[in-house]
Structures are given as C-alpha cells and as structure tokens.
Amino acid sequence: MAPSEEPHDIGDVFDQLELLAETVDSPEEREQVEEVMRMAVEAGNADSSFGQVIWGFDRADAAEALLGSLLFGIPMAVEGGTEEVGRFLVAHPLSLVGTMLFAIGLTTGVLYIADIQDVRVKHRLFGVIPRRLAGVLSISFITAVLLLTAWGRINWAMTPLAIASVTVAFVPMSIGAALGDILPGS
Structure with a gap:
C-alpha cells in the first residue's frame, strides 16, 4: 500500500462483495456471496475499529x-x-x-x-x-x-x-x- 492510500475498511470489503454479487450466475452462487457478506458484517461489527455495516x-x-x-x-x-x-x-x-x-x-x-452508520440495502x-x-x-x-x-x-x-x-x-x-x-x- 502506497503511503498516500487510506487503509481499507469493512465497508470497502462489502462494496467489493456487492460488485461480486452482481456478477454471479446462479442462485446458489448468490447465496454463497450473501453468506460471505453476512460474515463480513459480523466480523466488522465485532471490532468497532472497522465501523458498523448494517445490512438487512x-x-x-x-x-x-x-x-x-x-x-x-x-x-x-x-x-x-x-x-x-x-x-x-x-x-x-x-x-x-x-x-x-x-x-x-x-x-x-x-x-x-x-x-451515521454504513447502511446497505x-x-x-x-x-x-x-x-x-x-x-x-x-x-x-x-x-x-x-x-x-x-x-x-x-x-x-x-x-x-x-x-x-x-x-x-x-x-x-x-x-x-x-x-x-x-x-x-x-
């Protein structure tokens, strides 16, 4: 990471997962991506240094x-x-x-x-x-x-x-x- 770049947070991970969810072809793949999104939300919310992502x-x-x-x-x-x-x-x-x-x-x-929080749809x-x-x-x-x-x-x-x-x-x-x-x- 270059010195001028800001560190990534859980919101950035969630953004990438949302982009990935748009590219999957099957309902099973979509379910897998949504499960990883749920895990990311739980992981990010467990450590307040990552901020809060609210989803669902x-x-x-x-x-x-x-x-x-x-x-x-x-x-x-x-x-x-x-x-x-x-x-x-x-x-x-x-x-x-x-x-x-x-x-x-x-x-x-x-x-x-x-x-106030990172609220996702x-x-x-x-x-x-x-x-x-x-x-x-x-x-x-x-x-x-x-x-x-x-x-x-x-x-x-x-x-x-x-x-x-x-x-x-x-x-x-x-x-x-x-x-x-x-x-x-x-």
Whole structure:
C-alpha cells in the first residue's frame, strides 16, 4: 500500500462483495456471496475499529424502530400542539403533503445519507423501495395512528384532522424510528 492510500475498511470489503454479487450466475452462487457478506458484517461489527455495516432488516431492527418511534412519539401524543398543527395542515392541503414528503425524505436521509452508520440495502420492495425504509416508515406511521387513537388524541369522525394530526406526529416518530433502528448498529 502506497503511503498516500487510506487503509481499507469493512465497508470497502462489502462494496467489493456487492460488485461480486452482481456478477454471479446462479442462485446458489448468490447465496454463497450473501453468506460471505453476512460474515463480513459480523466480523466488522465485532471490532468497532472497522465501523458498523448494517445490512438487512429483521425483527430486532423492527423492535428498535418501534422503540425509537415511541421515544419520539409519546411527547407528540401528550402535546396539544400536535392537533393545533394538524388543524393548520387541514386548512393547507399542500402543506400536509409537503409535511409527509418531508418526513419521508428526512428519514431516508437519516438512514442512507447522514452516514451515521454504513447502511446497505439488502432487499427492495417492488424492486425500488428499500425494505428498511419501508419498515421504519410503516412502523412509525402505524405507531402514530395507534398511539394517538388509543390515548384519545384524535377523533376518526373528523377524518381529515385525524390524518393531519397523525402526519404531524409521524414526522418526529419516523426520525426516532430511523435512529432507534441504526444507532445500536444491528
């Protein structure tokens, strides 16, 4: 290695394995490459000097996302300002859509762009949406609906206000879910 080159880390190994996975011909070969990728993740995560590579989305990740969503969402459920902002969003539908898109974009940024951890996409839904992103967003949205409904913070007879209030709570809950999922590094 030349003096000017930076040392390689587990992320570099993972990048090379991903390139290799794209070139294999059979499902058996793909399975072998994915097994080596799992081993690389475990080896890299065992030694913090290599950093964290997060790959796949399982029940443990979903539980971490739920916890993060609740930690950020409980204050939204007890705060009266959630409904107040919801009323504003009902009166301004473009702001409602913008708020939802903002939450999705911010969550995507936390997971894949902020470089808090080296988060890799293992599976995509419909070939496009990363399963981790879909899981984190779904968990936080469903948690917002259930929490606000169970605590009597929304009235579904007033559906537009209920949806707007859920959207307001969804913003910090999606960020909390993303952070809860990736910060433990699993």
